[in-house]
Amino acid sequence: MNKFQISNGKTINKPFNKIWVVLAILVVLTIIFWQFITYDSSMIDLSQLFVIVKQMFTPKNTNLTHRTWADYFAFMLELRYPLWITIQMSIGGTIIGSLFAVPFAIFAARNIFKNKYINAPFRFVMNLIRTIPIILLAIIAMAMVGAGVLPGIIAFTIFSFGIMSKMLYEVIETVDMNPFEALESTGANKLQAFSYSIVPQIFLPFVSYLLYIFELNIRASAVLGFVGINGIGEVISVNRLYNYDRVGAAVIVLFILIFALQLINSRIRGKLQ
Amino acid sequence: MIKFIDVKKTYPNGVEALKGVNLEIKDGEFVAIIGLSGAGKSTLLRIINKMIDVTSGQIYIDDINVSSIKGKELRMLRRSVGMIFQSFNLVKKMSVFNNVLSGRVAYHSTFKTILGLFPKQEKILALDSLDAMGILDKAFIRADQLSGGQQQRVALARALTQEPKVILADEPVASLDPITTIQVMDDFAKINKNFGITIVANMHHVDLALKYATRIIGVKDGLVVFDGKSNEINDQILVDIYGRTLKHDELLGDTNE
Numbered sequence: 001m002n003k004f005q006i007s008n009g010k011t012i013n014k015p016f017n018k019i020w021v022v023l024a025i026l027v028v029l030t031i032i033f034w035q036f037i038t039y040d041s042s043m044i045d046l047s048q049l050f051v052i053v054k055q056m057f058t059p060k061n062t063n064l065t066h067r068t069w070a071d072y073f074a075f076m077l078e079l080r081y082p083l084w085i086t087i088q089m090s091i092g093g094t095i096i097g098s099l100f101a102v103p104f105a106i107f108a109a110r111n112i113f114k115n116k117y118i119n120a121p122f123r124f125v126m127n128l129i130r131t132i133p134i135i136l137l138a139i140i141a142m143a144m145v146g147a148g149v150l151p152g153i154i155a156f157t158i159f160s161f162g163i164m165s166k167m168l169y170e171v172i173e174t175v176d177m178n179p180f181e182a183l184e185s186t187g188a189n190k191l192q193a194f195s196y197s198i199v200p201q202i203f204l205p206f207v208s209y210l211l212y213i214f215e216l217n218i219r220a221s222a223v224l225g226f227v228g229i230n231g232i233g234e235v236i237s238v239n240r241l242y243n244y245d246r247v248g249a250a251v252i253v254l255f256i257l258i259f260a261l262q263l264i265n266s267r268i269r270g271k272l273q
Numbered sequence: 274m275i276k277f278i279d280v281k282k283t284y285p286n287g288v289e290a291l292k293g294v295n296l297e298i299k300d301g302e303f304v305a306i307i308g309l310s311g312a313g314k315s316t317l318l319r320i321i322n323k324m325i326d327v328t329s330g331q332i333y334i335d336d337i338n339v340s341s342i343k344g345k346e347l348r349m350l351r352r353s354v355g356m357i358f359q360s361f362n363l364v365k366k367m368s369v370f371n372n373v374l375s376g377r378v379a380y381h382s383t384f385k386t387i388l389g390l391f392p393k394q395e396k397i398l399a400l401d402s403l404d405a406m407g408i409l410d411k412a413f414i415r416a417d418q419l420s421g422g423q424q425q426r427v428a429l430a431r432a433l434t435q436e437p438k439v440i441l442a443d444e445p446v447a448s449l450d451p452i453t454t455i456q457v458m459d460d461f462a463k464i465n466k467n468f469g470i471t472i473v474a475n476m477h478h479v480d481l482a483l484k485y486a487t488r489i490i491g492v493k494d495g496l497v498v499f500d501g502k503s504n505e506i507n508d509q510i511l512v513d514i515y516g517r518t519l520k521h522d523e524l525l526g527d528t529n530e
Contacts, residue, residue: 182362182428185324186435187352187379188386195387196375200367 056248067245076249079235083253086231089149090217093156098210100157101164108165109172112198126169130162134220138227152229156217163216167209168202175201211265218258222251274299275321275439275471280330282316282495290316292495293330298473298488300438303465305476305486305503308514313495314475318441321473322354323347334439352379355432355470357442361424365417369408369427372416373399376434395434402430405467406460422453429460433468440464442474446481451525454478458485478525479511 002014059067106112108122137158141151175198183193225233232250239246277296283289290313298304306314319325321332323339332339337350355376363372377395378386403409406426411419416427425445432440442461446454462485465472476482482489483503491499491514499510511519 176365178358178360178362179364181324182356182358182431183375183378185322185351185354185356186376186431187348187350188375189348189379189383191383192378192386196371196378197364200364200371204366 052244055244056251058245060243060245072245072249075246076253079232079250079253082230082232082235083257085149086218086221086233087257089152089229089231090156090214090221092153094160094210094214094217096153097157097160097162098164098206098213101161101168102206104161104165105168105172108169111173111175111177112194123169126162126165129158130166132158132162134159135223135227138224138229142228147228147230149230152221152224152231155224155229156220159220160213160217163213164209168206171202171205172198208265208269211261211268215258215261215265218254218261222254274333274335275473276331276333278331278333280320280332281328282313282320282325283328289495291320294495294497296490296497296500298471300471301465301469302488303462303472303474303486304488304490305474305482306490306492307476307479307482308492309516312492314492315443317490317492318443318473318475321439321441322351322356324356348379352435353438355435355437355440357425357428357432357440357445357474359444359447361421361428363416363424363427363431365415367416368413369403369416369419370396370399370412372427373403373412373430373434376402376431379435398436399430399434402433403427405433405463406430420453421449422457425449425453425457426460429457429464433464437470439471439473442472444475444477447477454481454525461485478523479519480524 003011004014005011059069059072061067104122104126108119108126110116110119113119134155138151138155141154145151145154177197179197179201180193183197184190188196221229221231221233222236223233225231225235225237228234232254235250236247239250275296275298277294280291280294281289282291294317306317308314316325320327321334321339323342327340330340334350334354337346339347339350342350364375367375374391374396377391377399380395381391400409400412403412406429408419408423408426408430411423411427416424419427429440440461445461446457449457458481461472461474464470472486474482474486476486483506486503489499489501489503489506490497491510493514493516498514499506508518515523
């Protein structure tokens, strides 16, 4: 604690600097992690990394399998079918999940419903759903409806709902409520006032989140194949043990798609501002 | 006609904002309410269209007892009362035109307004209102692109589009610079004269109130302490209303128009 005395004798205390607490936590975390660094670093074999990467990005060529670059690119072209399934599932899940998120976000927002007994249950459901990892959602959906496209859509829907409801209610809580008062003063009912004062303020963030969540879903699709969801993830999962070149091709295709999506997103978001 | 009969307002925190107000405002008047901050000016204004509920007493607009109506009846009444705010209260990310058109939503069903279906003559009415405020050329740009004075004119156009009988203005020029203040006050005068709309405005600047309003209501500690023509005001009356002589910031001063 620092105490300052200024020229006329008055004193003022400078509050405790929280940076020391943060530093202390960092030191403790480093000590905990030190164990792994010292014991297990000997097991890291960097050369294996290069072997696998090389196998991923060159056609497979062994005693039994002889594939050429032409095969490699032909396979990439073939990937458009599973990729299209992935895109369809992601779009479906993003839109359905985000639409369900809208009423939840409205009821969870403290500035719209001032009664915390209304907000609390909606927030609870939202938080609960957000804690479930998407892979677990996929497993549960598979158990319910079997393998295929449908469990993918269900998993993406619930995952999108979790993210959209949280981001949307936070943006609703930051809107300017003054226009709402103005609309009420014109004789508009609550729903009219909401749609003419709050909706225009949350529309652009909503569209921007929609694009972002779609991107997240495409990324997540890579791992969903491991539990039996169709799409590009399935290709990665099926080939992961012996056909590194096919995994590599799928990774490249996925990378290109996600990269393109990011470009489109940032462009659209720039336009929306 | 607006009529207050022994109107009292006590807030839940115990503050007595109005302690028995009796008033009668005739159609077509331009009334300025003056007084210290905290005297009850804002409550007096907002209680007229029931943005704030009365604790006791009655308020009439024409034959309607405002204090007793609610729901659809209240919304129908508010439709005929425009309101102007210190911070303009526009949706900044929406076009000027849509902001102005939103003054019409109370005339239609919720379903129609959510779909944005307005009759063509109402869209033209919105543009007419903008033209009356001299900012027709700004119709299709976003409200946050405009200056403060222009935004307040958009708010005035929104109120005009309601086709109101009365416009209530809560410190309409308090966040504007002196030059724009004069322009916006001129707009109020124009609306009062050309459209015959009654204006009731809370004013911080006393000299502005005296210049534009035809009638002054002085409020002190929740009571009306002066009610008369603006040319009846003298320094002694101002001391009665403010409990002291005026401070420099309570006068707009010479703006060299």
